[in-house]
Amino acid sequence: EILLNNSSISLLDDTELEEMCRNVIQDLSAYGLCVLDDFLGRKKGEAVLKEVLDIQSQGLLRNGQLVSAKSNQDQRIIRGDQICWVDGKEPHCPHIGFLISQVDAVIVRANRMLDNDRLGQYNINSRTKAMVACYPGHGSHYVKHVDNPNGDGRCITAIYYLNLDWDVQASGGLLRIFPEGWREDKVADIEPLFDRLLFFWSDRRNPHEVQPAYQTRYAITLWYFDSTEREEALRRYQKDSKY
Numbered sequence: 001e002i003l004l005n006n007s008s009i010s011l012l013d014d015t016e017l018e019e020m021c022r023n024v025i026q027d028l029s030a031y032g033l034c035v036l037d038d039f040l041g042r043k044k045g046e047a048v049l050k051e052v053l054d055i056q057s058q059g060l061l062r063n064g065q066l067v068s069a070k071s072n073q074d075q076r077i078i079r080g081d082q083i084c085w086v087d088g089k090e091p092h093c094p095h096i097g098f099l100i101s102q103v104d105a106v107i108v109r110a111n112r113m114l115d116n117d118r119l120g121q122y123n124i125n126s127r128t129k130a131m132v133a134c135y136p137g138h139g140s141h142y143v144k145h146v147d148n149p150n151g152d153g154r155c156i157t158a159i160y161y162l163n164l165d166w167d168v169q170a171s172g173g174l175l176r177i178f179p180e181g182w183r184e185d186k187v188a189d190i191e192p193l194f195d196r197l198l199f200f201w202s203d204r205r206n207p208h209e210v211q212p213a214y215q216t217r218y219a220i221t222l223w224y225f226d227s228t229e230r231e232e233a234l235r236r237y238q239k240d241s242k243y
């Protein structure tokens with residue numbers, strides 16, 4: 001995992017950053033999720049997209065390992081996603097690195113703003129590498145799951161979407177979150193729109209699924225660790241911490 005450096009420089013000025021973090025904290029506390037649109041702006045967003053397309057054209061995306069699913073009768077392909085991990089320092093993807101630094105800046109600041117150094121009950125000081133994901137279309141999807149069901153340390157999932165002019169009616173690919181505590185019939189449907197940044201608690205509060213996509217669907221995901229839960233998890237599973 002990667003330690004956050006508290007000096008992540010934000011594109012935003014301090015007031016704007018403070019304002020954005022207040023919004024993130026409020027929404028996470030109230031709904032368990034937060035959507036920020038136009039996070040980088042069109043130009044920088046397109047530069048990130050171009051780097052992802054380059055990664056894909058170089059064949060660096062590997063087929064997402066099959067999820068050992070229970071007896072789901074008709075679902076032949078459990079997941080058609082293709083992924084690769086990027087730490088953002090690589091010379092061939094400076095803009096992905098820039099995106100990561102901007103998300104880090106929000107998390108670092110938000111972590112500092114609330115309850116003397118804690119985001120809610122968390123203290124975040126590290127994260128995973130960035131997972132670049134592509135759903136190739138043809139109905140590729142991701143079954144309902146929880147990112148961190150067993151306390152592996154991950155507390156916030158951050159997903160940045162890269163899909164220009166995405167139309168869910170035609171192309172599917174909706175992220176449907178089933179937030180714990182919401183009324184039975186209430187779900188959060190998030191469209192994977194270009195330059196959209198989504199935060200949500202990574203634990204059992206947010207089961208979610210990616211509905212079948214019929215166009216190529218790109219996203220970059222970062223998972224942020226709570227230091228206490230992470231230390232505990234590393235003690236428990238020293239060997240196989242895959243991040």
Ligand SMILES: Cn1c(O)c(C(=O)NCC(=O)O)c(=O)c2ccccc21
Nearest residue numbers: 064081083133142147159175210219
């Ligand atoms: C490809 N992909 C995922 O797309 C999601 C996920 O929940 N995505 C939500 C989304 O893209 O809106 C995952 O959670 C995930 C976890 C491990 C490996 C691959 C994974």
Ligand SMILES: [Mn+2]
Nearest residue numbers: 145146147208
């Ligand atoms: Mn997930």
